[in-house]
Amino acid sequence: GQNIDQPTEMTATEGAIVQINCTYQTSGFNGLFWYQQHAGEAPTFLSYNVLDGLEEKGRFSSFLSRSKGYSYLLLKELQMKDSASYLCAAMDSNYQLIWGAGTKLIIKP
Amino acid sequence: IAGITQAPTSQILAAGRRMTLRCTQDMRHNAMYWYRQDLGLGLRLIHYSNTAGTTGKGEVPDGYSVSRANTDDFPLTLASAVPSQTSVYFCASSDSGTSLTNEQFFGPGTRLTVL
Numbered sequence: 001g002q003n004i005d006q007p008t009e010m011t012a013t014e015g016a017i018v019q020i021n022c023t024y025q026t027s028g029f030n031g032l033f034w035y036q037q038h039a040g041e042a043p044t045f046l047s048y049n050v051l052d053g054l055e056e057k058g059r060f061s062s063f064l065s066r067s068k069g070y071s072y073l074l075l076k077e078l079q080m081k082d083s084a085s086y087l088c089a090a091m092d093s094n095y096q097l098i099w100g101a102g103t104k105l106i107i108k109p
Numbered sequence: 110i111a112g113i114t115q116a117p118t119s120q121i122l123a124a125g126r127r128m129t130l131r132c133t134q135d136m137r138h139n140a141m142y143w144y145r146q147d148l149g150l151g152l153r154l155i156h157y158s159n160t161a162g163t164t165g166k167g168e169v170p171d172g173y174s175v176s177r178a179n180t181d182d183f184p185l186t187l188a189s190a191v192p193s194q195t196s197v198y199f200c201a202s203s204d205s206g207t208s209l210t211n212e213q214f215f216g217p218g219t220r221l222t223v224l
Contacts (some may be wrong), residue, residue, distance in 0.1 A: 004151060033212075042199060042215035043152070087151070095207050096167070099144075099151030 002026045004100035006088050011106045012078055020073045020086050020103045028093020032064050032071045035087040037102065043087055046073070075105075083107045112136065115200050115216040122190050122223050130185040130219050132200030140203045141183040142213065143167075143175060145196040152199065158183055159207060190223045197221075 003025045012018040024032065031050035035043040049055055049064035049071060061074040073086055085102040092098055113134040122128050134141065139160045144152040144167075154167030158177040172194060174186045183202075187194055197220050201213040 031211075042217050044215070045212050048212065089152075091211060095211055096154060096157070097152075097211070097213065099153070101149055101151045 002090075002092060002098045004088055004090060004098055006086075006100040006103045008101070009104045009106065011108060012075075014078055014080060014107055014109050016078050017074065017076050018078060018105065020075075020088075020105065022071045022073075022088035022100060024069050024071070024088070024090040024098070024100075026090045026092040026098055029066065030091040030093065030095060032062075033089040033091070033097065034062055034071075034073045035089065037085045037087055039084070046086075078107050080107050080109070113200060113202055113214055113216040115198075115219050117219060118217070119220040120222070122187075122221065124190055124192060124223055126190050128187045128190055128221070130187075130198055130200075130221070132183045132185070132216055133181050134183075134200075134202045134214075134216075135181065136202060136204075136214065137180060138202035138204050138214070139180070140205055140207075140211070141177065142201040142203075143173070143183070143185045144199045144201065145169065145194075146199060146218075147196050155185065155198075159205075190221075192223045195221060195223045 006022045034046040037043040047062040087102045088100040089097040116131045142157045143155040156175040158164045200216040203213045
C-alpha cells in the first residue's frame with residue numbers, strides 16, 4: 001500500500017531551527033512535495049524534490065533520499081508566523097499526490 | 110477572479126439532500142482536483158480531471174460525482190449527503206496532471222456539515 005508518515009506535532013522556539021521528517025512508501029515515485037497550511041486556510045506550496053540532495057530556498061530547505069524513502073523540511077530562524085501545519089506529499093507513478101496527515105508546528109517565544 | 114475560488118465558504122446540510130460545491134480557476138490550468146481534509150488524516154483525493162472533458166476517480170470517490178465541461182469549472186456533487194461527508198473540501202488545480210512539476214494550487218476550501 002501507499003503510506004506517508006510524519007510526526008503529528010512539534011514544538012520549537014522562535015529563532016531556532018527545526019527539522020520535520022517524512023517517510024514515504026508509494027507505487028512508483030515522481031517526487032516529494034512540502035506544503036504549508038495555516039489553520040483554517042488552504043495549503044500553499046513550499047518545495048519539490050525529485051533528485052537526492054538538499055534544495056535550499058531562503059529560510060526553508062528540503063532534503064530527499066530516494067533510496068531510504070525519506071525527506072525532511074528544515075526551517076531556520078523560526079518566526080512566529082511559521083506556526084502552521086506542514087504537509088508532506090509523495091507523487092506516485094500516476095502523478096497523483098499521496099498526502100501525509102501533516103505536522104503541526106508550534107513556535108514559542 | 111485571481112487564482113482559484115470555491116463556493117460556498119461553508120454550508121450546513123440535512124442528510125439526504127443534494128449539494129453541489131463549486132470551483133472555478135482562472136489560471137487556464139489543465140488539471141483540477143477535489144480533496145477532502147479530515148482531522149488526523151491527510152488530504153484524500155475524491156476525483157480529478159487531467160483535462161476538460163475527462164474525469165477520474167481518486168481514493169475516496171463513493172457518494173461524489175464531478176463534471177468538467179470546460180477548463181475553468183470543476184463542480185463536485187453530493188447526490189444524497191450523509192453525515193460521514195462532513196469535512197473540509199478543497200479544490201486544487203495544476204498546469205498538468207501528468208508531469209513531474211505538478212505543483213497544485215488550492216482554493217480556500219468549503220466547510221461542509223451534514224446533520
